[in-house]
Amino acid sequence: MEPQANSVRLKTMYEKMVLIRKFEERIIELVQEQGRIPGMQILANGQEAVAVGIIEALKAEDVIVSNHRSHGHLLAKGADPKHLMAEIMGKATGVNKGKSGTLHLAVPEVNALMTSTVVGAGPPLAAGAAFAQQYRNEPNITVVFFGDGAAAEGSVHEAMNLAALWKLPLLFVCENNCWAGAQSYAQHCSVGEIAQRGIAYGMPGEFVDGNDVKKVYALALSMAEYCREGKGPALIEAKTYRMRGHGENDHQHYVDKAELEYWAKKCPIRSLKEKMLKDGIVTENELQAIETKTLAIVAEAVAFGDASPFPLAKEALNDVWA
Amino acid sequence: MEPQANSVRLKTMYEKMVLIRKFEERIIELVQEQGRIPGMQILANGQEAVAVGIIEALKAEDVIVSNHRSHGHLLAKGADPKHLMAEIMGKATGVNKGKSGTLHLAVPEVNALMTSTVVGAGPPLAAGAAFAQQYRNEPNITVVFFGDGAAAEGSVHEAMNLAALWKLPLLFVCENNCWAGAQSYAQHCSVGEIAQRGIAYGMPGEFVDGNDVKKVYALALSMAEYCREGKGPALIEAKTYRMRGHGENDHQHYVDKAELEYWAKKCPIRSLKEKMLKDGIVTENELQAIETKTLAIVAEAVAFGDASPFPLAKEALNDVWA
Amino acid sequence: MAQLSFGQAVNNALDLAMNMDESVFLAGEGVGISIHYDPNMPSHGLLGKYGPKRVKDTPVSEAAIAGLAVGASCMGLRPVVEIMFLPFITLATDMLVNHAGKLQYLSGGKSTFPLTVRVKAGVNFAAGCQHSHNLEAWLAHSPGLKVVFPSTPEDAKGLLLSAIFDPNPVIVIEEMGLYWGKGEVPEGDYRVPLGKARIALPGKDCTLVSYGGATHTAIEAAKILSKENISIEIIDLRTLVPLDRDCLLNSVKKTGRLVVLHDATKFGGFGAEIAAIVAEDAFEFLKAPIKRVAAPDIPVPFSPTQEKFYKPNADMVVDAVKSILN
Amino acid sequence: MAQLSFGQAVNNALDLAMNMDESVFLAGEGVGISIHYDPNMPSHGLLGKYGPKRVKDTPVSEAAIAGLAVGASCMGLRPVVEIMFLPFITLATDMLVNHAGKLQYLSGGKSTFPLTVRVKAGVNFAAGCQHSHNLEAWLAHSPGLKVVFPSTPEDAKGLLLSAIFDPNPVIVIEEMGLYWGKGEVPEGDYRVPLGKARIALPGKDCTLVSYGGATHTAIEAAKILSKENISIEIIDLRTLVPLDRDCLLNSVKKTGRLVVLHDATKFGGFGAEIAAIVAEDAFEFLKAPIKRVAAPDIPVPFSPTQEKFYKPNADMVVDAVKSILN
Numbered sequence A, B: 001m002e003p004q005a006n007s008v009r010l011k012t013m014y015e016k017m018v019l020i021r022k023f024e025e026r027i028i029e030l031v032q033e034q035g036r037i038p039g040m041q042i043l044a045n046g047q048e049a050v051a052v053g054i055i056e057a058l059k060a061e062d063v064i065v066s067n068h069r070s071h072g073h074l075l076a077k078g079a080d081p082k083h084l085m086a087e088i089m090g091k092a093t094g095v096n097k098g099k100s101g102t103l104h105l106a107v108p109e110v111n112a113l114m115t116s117t118v119v120g121a122g123p124p125l126a127a128g129a130a131f132a133q134q135y136r137n138e139p140n141i142t143v144v145f146f147g148d149g150a151a152a153e154g155s156v157h158e159a160m161n162l163a164a165l166w167k168l169p170l171l172f173v174c175e176n177n178c179w180a181g182a183q184s185y186a187q188h189c190s191v192g193e194i195a196q197r198g199i200a201y202g203m204p205g206e207f208v209d210g211n212d213v214k215k216v217y218a219l220a221l222s223m224a225e226y227c228r229e230g231k232g233p234a235l236i237e238a239k240t241y242r243m244r245g246h247g248e249n250d251h252q253h254y255v256d257k258a259e260l261e262y263w264a265k266k267c268p269i270r271s272l273k274e275k276m277l278k279d280g281i282v283t284e285n286e287l288q289a290i291e292t293k294t295l296a297i298v299a300e301a302v303a304f305g306d307a308s309p310f311p312l313a314k315e316a317l318n319d320v321w322a
Numbered sequence C, D: 001m002a003q004l005s006f007g008q009a010v011n012n013a014l015d016l017a018m019n020m021d022e023s024v025f026l027a028g029e030g031v032g033i034s035i036h037y038d039p040n041m042p043s044h045g046l047l048g049k050y051g052p053k054r055v056k057d058t059p060v061s062e063a064a065i066a067g068l069a070v071g072a073s074c075m076g077l078r079p080v081v082e083i084m085f086l087p088f089i090t091l092a093t094d095m096l097v098n099h100a101g102k103l104q105y106l107s108g109g110k111s112t113f114p115l116t117v118r119v120k121a122g123v124n125f126a127a128g129c130q131h132s133h134n135l136e137a138w139l140a141h142s143p144g145l146k147v148v149f150p151s152t153p154e155d156a157k158g159l160l161l162s163a164i165f166d167p168n169p170v171i172v173i174e175e176m177g178l179y180w181g182k183g184e185v186p187e188g189d190y191r192v193p194l195g196k197a198r199i200a201l202p203g204k205d206c207t208l209v210s211y212g213g214a215t216h217t218a219i220e221a222a223k224i225l226s227k228e229n230i231s232i233e234i235i236d237l238r239t240l241v242p243l244d245r246d247c248l249l250n251s252v253k254k255t256g257r258l259v260v261l262h263d264a265t266k267f268g269g270f271g272a273e274i275a276a277i278v279a280e281d282a283f284e285f286l287k288a289p290i291k292r293v294a295a296p297d298i299p300v301p302f303s304p305t306q307e308k309f310y311k312p313n314a315d316m317v318v319d320a321v322k323s324i325l326n
């Protein structure tokens, strides 16, 4: 892969970001149409550039481990929107037969190996996956996404120490979206930049503007390369913003509106679009085509979910044991 | 307290270190006399300067939280050797009525508040104690002792983040004795100096020669002052060496003899003695008197323990509930 | 008496405790500022009233939250901390089981640990098995911990106040699905003693033991059964540790039959202990096998069809009762 | 057949598994270099034989050790990790209960987690309650985890090999006090199926169920009782999950009486489940109350007098059996 995203790649990344955005915007509508979708929906609106920039820098064989805010990661990794949406709707055709729902979606067929909604659980799981890659001398790496809030969990520390000690091919990606639930970064984290925690483990830690997909991609590429070369783990902190509430039941009563407006202006999709237009990489027509195509994909996904049956109640008893 | 230990204090510290050494040397003998003492004995032989240098810099009202290697901490804090020895022997007159034994000795009457043998458990407990001090605007601080091995536990990370975030009056003291069980420092820790982990929490972290009681005392005093002033927690890494096995059932088959010899030469007690003699702070006679007095204290402790009854079996049912 | 929702009753207890005793403080993830803005949430409004010194939002660090409670209680404070959902209590079990429950014992009775841990339970909100997993049996099997699991707003208030002022560590499990349901709640410093069960419905043909949200399922079942002239006696345990053995045994001695109901999975669940006590201490009075109605031994599935299947319902209780009435 | 100690039998199973299958690796605190230099220790000599790539000493990080196993098993390896003592498994329960036990389910059956966790249990080595605390009931109450608790060298080997090659997560509890005791052990790839109990002693007057170290207490009790012509049937469960219900029920149907014995505390212990199953499914055959012999509901005390008092002994079993024989 080229060290800086070229225009083809920029367009690809743009398309993926738009897919994530539209997919989740449709979820918002479904949530509002009572009963269309069960449970709490946790969206990555505003954070699309992190998922896409990081995953674009990976190979298909590389593994990702995700958290509760996973839709973006999974779509970027190539999960099928139809089966993803069906799962979110609790249908039998879902990627996990309706047993997971939105919170722990795992799509091992695209190497989105595991997802945990236990905050901070991803890093130790990912250390296990990276260990397997190292053990088998595979040329692949594992990437784990976790939040700024998760960085306070002991499990993250244990995984970082272990990964650094054993030089596991593991890229830690902290998506710092300024919030952990209703707690602001300053309320839950003792260090100015989580990237600095790399020092505590003797591993490289870098901070990046998580709303700039180009920068995220470039950093991810070099960090992934570092891990792939067997030099050990690395840590990326991508600073971004959670544009909606923690979940769709959170109406952000505690959020400063000015802060929201500030970040709305930094929308990763709009800024990329403007940049590409300015640089002549895309035309308005092409953008329109992307939008149309994406909306069709999303509509198809929802139609697929709608048309799918719920799993049989008794099938709940299956899949506990191998 | 004076910023550098004066000669009176040096002598006091020397006496305390000798007490710890002799107390534990007597334990070694008791272990060898089968049946004199139950369970595994974990000794701080070689590490006395850390316990004494740190605790000498504290006020009586300050709280300590200790770990499995606690005898030194407790004696330095002023625990009564008789009741300590009785506890180690499992007697009814022990500081904890025989319910704890050597591994979780707590002596709240001297503010040796809690001891846990769960590696890494001390720091969160200590954060709670320090929080109480802060909550009540007390001018006191809490000190928690933990090992280099413990630094790998997630609980330590969580406590450090919380303490730094809330600016708790908590001094973290990592006794790096080069071993965690049979794992050398390099085998279990990813960072060159644990003191560097301070950076990860925005708290000061300092490294000190843990076999030099003068240096430990001076650093502890300034760090304790920092905590006491409400500036938040601080971290001291005191580098020392575990001269015996992990416990008395460990015969150090995995330890390089040259390394042991190297550290034997750096014995904190002998080097202080030599320094004091050289500087004319003590005479050989005074040293002899200290030795004699100490041996008497230890003999009295063992006699007290020997003469004490075991607790009644049924009393095991007491003390579960308040 | 006031009409309060369960959540408001908890809120009222917290408010009173903080007001009565300066040594009470709250800590947890979102106990101050919450993503929910809802007066039915237990700590709603308390940050505004008592300020950030006494209402502490914490980082996402369950072990540290529990450790904070243990350490602060050893110093004489009365911490009331929250672990958001029961499955996350796994991250705090070392602190709770090896420390909160044991340090007093290890001190030979010198130190006490008057702490309270509030934790939410709940199946049926489509969050899946990492948010829904009833683990009360674990806590009940841990010496040194008291365990409370109320089913009504009144008990939620009265038990929580008792828990906060108890000198021992108490785990209070709150069924999240109950937060919005209302009931009469006595005003002021109202306490329900720990260790006392409640006869939620007197009856004679069969004893039905439950606690927490399942008590409502029990009542539903009783209504159905009463139409067929079957009279069941519902015991709402309220406190699992210490258990009100007398209430349990007296009821079974009277009815001669026992069904135990809970939302937790069956195998190794708390119902087993209830059944075992009765099979040991009221065996001679038993006229029929002891039945347990509980969730199947699987993780909680997400899909609504399957989640409904998972949660024990009134019909299952009705069937169980009928199966042991000749 | 060879005469091996329990520890050697475990060692032999690990050695064979590593030899047979490259995807087996060991990890844990001191599984490579140990403070003990003793061939009766389970992983003794394996670092020398298989090297540091496959025998991994870890930092003191129980959650990471368990997480390593979960993640690596999801990638198709067969991790065999060690948590040093049962009380420390609290630090790994999130990884084991919320992840090892649930991730296959959450994946809709797409992923499997063929991992094994070995953990030491034991009362009676004067280490106190933070090292001694039998928590098998917790693990047995966790869907998706199998639980094994052998009592003999032969079973220790056969069950561990089955565990390692089972496609599910299995927790293997090893009673530390048994490591040095010897027994006949079949050579080679010998497997004892998971989920099959063993009649350790056939008898007719009363069924005595136990597992792990307690089985030896049971045998001692049987000897005492046989002098008085009381014949008890001892079932050594071997596997707690999945439980061999048939063996249990058939025995009780034959003897009409049941005593359950374990070293864990009584309240909410695994014995409750055994009692509850029998009170539900073999009630008609029961001639007497079901007795449980277990530790008192306290932390394990240190002092030798008290630790002895804590641990259930043969006399207690004898008394329990006699109390239900008219």
Ligand SMILES: Cc1ncc(C[n+]2csc(CCOP(=O)(O)OP(=O)(O)O)c2C)c(N)n1
Binding pocket: A068, A069, A117, A118, A119, A120, A146, A147, A148, A149, A150, A151, A177, A179, A180, A181, A242, A246, C029, C060, C062, C084, C088, C091
């Ligand atoms: C162990 C655990 N504790 C608490 C929660 C509840 N919870 C869900 S998300 C969340 C905040 C996480 O913040 P962060 O890691 O920054 O991720 P973000 O939601 O911002 O993407 C919390 C506390 C949980 N799921 N798991």
Ligand SMILES: Cc1ncc(C[n+]2csc(CCOP(=O)(O)OP(=O)(O)O)c2C)c(N)n1
Binding pocket: B068, B069, B117, B118, B119, B120, B146, B147, B148, B149, B150, B151, B177, B179, B180, B181, B242, B246, D029, D060, D062, D084, D088, D091
């Ligand atoms: C949670 C936990 N895991 C493992 C152990 C077993 N153990 C006891 S001491 C020890 C090594 C600790 O090393 P360190 O923290 O450096 O302390 P040291 O013994 O060197 O003083 C271990 C692994 C334990 N007691 N608690």
Ligand SMILES: [Mg+2]
Binding pocket: A147, A148, A149, A175, A176, A177, A178, A179, A180, A181
């Ligand atoms: Mg966040």
Ligand SMILES: [Mg+2]
Binding pocket: B147, B148, B149, B175, B176, B177, B178, B179, B180, B181
């Ligand atoms: Mg050490």
